Amino acid sequence: MADKGLNDLFKDTLRDVYYAEKQVLKSLPKMERAANAEEVKQAFRTHLKQTEGQIERLEKVFGMIDLTPRGRKCEAIDGILKEGDSVAEDYADTAALDAGLIAAAQAVEHYEITRYGTLRRWAKMLGMDEAASLLEQTLTEESETDDLLTQIADAGANKEALAEAKGDS
Numbered sequence: 001m002a003d004k005g006l007n008d009l010f011k012d013t014l015r016d017v018y019y020a021e022k023q024v025l026k027s028l029p030k031m032e033r034a035a036n037a038e039e040v041k042q043a044f045r046t047h048l049k050q051t052e053g054q055i056e057r058l059e060k061v062f063g064m065i066d067l068t069p070r071g072r073k074c075e076a077i078d079g080i081l082k083e084g085d086s087v088a089e090d091y092a093d094t095a096a097l098d099a100g101l102i103a104a105a106q107a108v109e110h111y112e113i114t115r116y117g118t119l120r121r122w123a124k125m126l127g128m129d130e131a132a133s134l135l136e137q138t139l140t141e142e143s144e145t146d147d148l149l150t151q152i153a154d155a156g157a158n159k160e161a162l163a164e165a166k167g168d169s
Helices: 006-034 038-064 075-090 096-125 129-166
Strands: none
Touching: 006 038, 006 075, 006 096, 038 096, 038 129, 075 096, 096 129
8 A cells, every 4th residue: 555645635635625515515505495584594695605615716726736626425524414404304394493404504614614724734734825825715714604603593593493492482
């Protein structure tokens, strides 16, 4: 077996997150359609546009290292998105739906935050400062999206789910 190093790990992880972003891009319209509150729908629409830009940045990073943009199947993101689909199905027509969709979206964000944080760190170590900068932009967006989803959940979705559970709605 050939020796593999950090550069190989960087490339494999880049392919992983590229696959993940492509899957998220497919999933966000379904989450938007499933959501009840307009604010939640809008958050998913906004993140869809961000995801398109994130994919473009990843493609630039691929170009910087002379790789064809290609995803590598990621069981983790597939599982997280499948859980989100289950929430949409299991909680349809309930006040808990939006809280569940937000939680599922945040699971995606947290996965992406770990991947982009790691990729940025490795890019710096490998002397890929421009790639690190692009990855930092995406990391910032993912963190901002996570914060926005928390605000939406705290301002309404979680309270509505709790009120329904208590029979107050």
